[in-house]
Structure formats: structure tokens, C-alpha cells
Amino acid sequence: AKGKGKGRQVTYAAEMDQRTAEQSRLAADLRVALDADQLTLLYQPIVHMPGGELYGVEALIRWNHPARGPIGPDVFIPAAERTGLIVPLGAWILEEACRQAMAWRTSLGDAAPRTVTVNVSARQLREAGFASDVAAVLQRTGLPPSTLTIEVTETAVFDGGSALAEVRAISALGVKIALDDFGTGHSSLGLLRTCPADVLKVDKSFVDDVTSGGQQAVVVAALIGICEGMGLRAVAEGVETAEQAAELQRLGYRYAQGFHYGHPMPASAVATYRPAPAGN
Ligand code: C2E
Ligand code: CA
Ligand code: CA
Ligand code: CA
Secondary structure: OHHHHHHHHHHHHHHHHHHHHHHHHHHHHHHHHHHOOOEEEEEEEEEEOOOOEEEEEEEEEEEEEOOOEEEOHHHHHHHHHHHOOHHHHHHHHHHHHHHHHHHHHHHHHHHOOOEEEEEOOHHHHHOOOHHHHHHHHHHHHOOOHHHEEEEEOHHHHOOOOOHHHHHHHHHHOOOEEEEEEEOOOOOHHHHHHHOOOOEEEEOHHHHOOOOOOOOOHHHHHHHHHHHHHHOOEEEEOOOOOHHHHHHHHHHOOOEEOOOOOOOOEOHHHHOOOOOOOOOO
8 A cells, every 4th residue: 555655646746747847838828828819808797686687797817729729717827826927917817807897887887797806816916016006907997996896815815925915905995805715715714804805705615515405505604694794795606506596595695606697708798698587
């Protein structure tokens, strides 16, 4: 058994080397992609229950690699983080999302998404002056700060350096702060105590359990109470079925995001998004 363990370790190390090399290749390609129009943002509806009307959208990046086809962010964001490329990439994402948000406000008026949320990674948050970059983008695009939401994870906020100070400075601009993947970290309640927050995004892993009688269902029920008590907006992530949506509403949830309501879609489709007919 010992020998087997060792062999497993060697394989693991080799796999890690391979993955690192793969990430370096990806990062090199990504540098090109950033200048070559291979990156686009899709927008996933965040809806109001029970009707499913559009409340906001989350910007999610996609990379259409010329040789390999579409590559998901779960693959290339870590590579971009490791190489620091996430800093210029993240700046592009923020600017593009704010520009789009402003375009919706101009063309759709009251029907425009009320908030556009942008994911920000640990590496971006660690850059001193990140909050001033956000302020500059808002100025350039003319987007009202209160219509932008920045999504941060516990890992990113507690990453050290000036991360927490940057989040506070962004919040002071009037931009909304959402705590992403809430509940999956080590110190979720600690995060609530130290980090300014307007929105709590309850991670899909908990939502998955609400109808399956899993243990995490009790967490979903408790989190809505915390949100109500603290004046936070709770958004249930990864809602895939009508049953989950019904159970979440029974627990008091009013906002949801997930394939049941809409997949990430191009900006043009957001303009025509309508809730699915009831009973769907
Ligand atoms: P996330 O921020 O937690 O985003 C939600 C992910 O769940 C998205 O995957 C979305 O497509 C997926 N999703 C939404 N609803 C459902 C559902 O009902 N079922 C299932 N199975 N999945 C659902 P995506 O777009 O592949 O993004 C993965 C992760 O990559 C994101 O997780 C986020 O951490 C990161 N990411 C995506 N775009 C950006 C970006 O622009 N900047 C940064 N820094 N990270 C990004
Ligand atoms: Ca997110
Ligand atoms: Ca999430
Ligand atoms: Ca996630």
C-alpha cells in the first residue's frame, strides 16, 4: 500500500507539472486573445421570484480560442491569476461590463437590468489603487455607481495586503458589494463582520440540497434569516429546477440565478429577456 501511495504521489506531481505547463501555454494565448477580440462577456439573469422578472445580470467571461474552440473561465481565469494577466484582463472586463450597462440604460430605460455584477479576483483586489480604477471606469462610462455590483469571494478579501481596504473603498464609492459563493469558505461569518456587503450569493452547493433533503438545506434556511437581520439581499445561485425555486421561496428567498431562469447569454438577448410562463 505504501508503494502504491508513493506511485500515486509521483503521478500527482507529474500531473501538476503538466497542468502548470498547460497554464503557461494558455496564459501566452490569452495575452494574444485580449488584443484579438476572442474574449466576450455573457450575462446571466438574476431574477426576482416568483415571477422571474429580470432584476440584474452577472457578467461571465468566455474565450473563443481560435484553435481549441470555447474555453471556460474555470480553466483560464486561474492561469490568468497565476501570471498576473488577470489585472489587464480584469480591467477590460470591468470596462466592457460598465459600457454595456450604460448602453442598456440608454436603450432600455426602466427595463434595463437594475444592476450589473462583475466578478473580481484576488489578484485584482490585491493591486493597490484598484478602487480608484473602478472610480475611473465609472467616470469614463457615466454609469451610476449604485447600479454596479462587484462580486468578491472570501478568499480574495482575506488574501491579505490591501484587499479589504480596496473593498471598503469600492463600497464607499456607492458601488454594491456581493459576497460570492457564500458559505464555501472557512470564515463566512467572519467575512460578514469585517467586509462591507450588500448582497450575499448563496452558493449552488447549498441550493442543490434544498430539495434533496440534504444537510446543507438547513444552511440555506439559516442564511435567509441572517440576510434579513443584516439588511442584505440574498441571491440563491445555481437554481436549476422549479422545485428548488419553490422551496427557496418557501424559505423566504426573493432573488435567484440559475439555469432554471436563464443561462449566460449575449448582451443582445438580455434586452429581450422575458420570464418563462408560470408552471414551466
Ligand atoms: P461564479 O462567479 O460562481 O459564476 C457562476 C457560475 O455558475 C458560472 O460559470 C455560471 O455559468 C454557472 N451557473 C449559473 N447557473 C447555473 C446552474 O443553474 N447550474 C450550473 N451547473 N451552473 C450554473 P462560468 O461562467 O463557467 O464561470 C465559472 C467561474 O469563473 C465563475 O464562478 C467565476 O468564479 C469565474 N469567472 C467567470 N467570469 C469571470 C470574470 O469575468 N472575472 C473573474 N475574475 N472570474 C470570472
Ligand atoms: Ca460570481
Ligand atoms: Ca458564485
Ligand atoms: Ca463559483
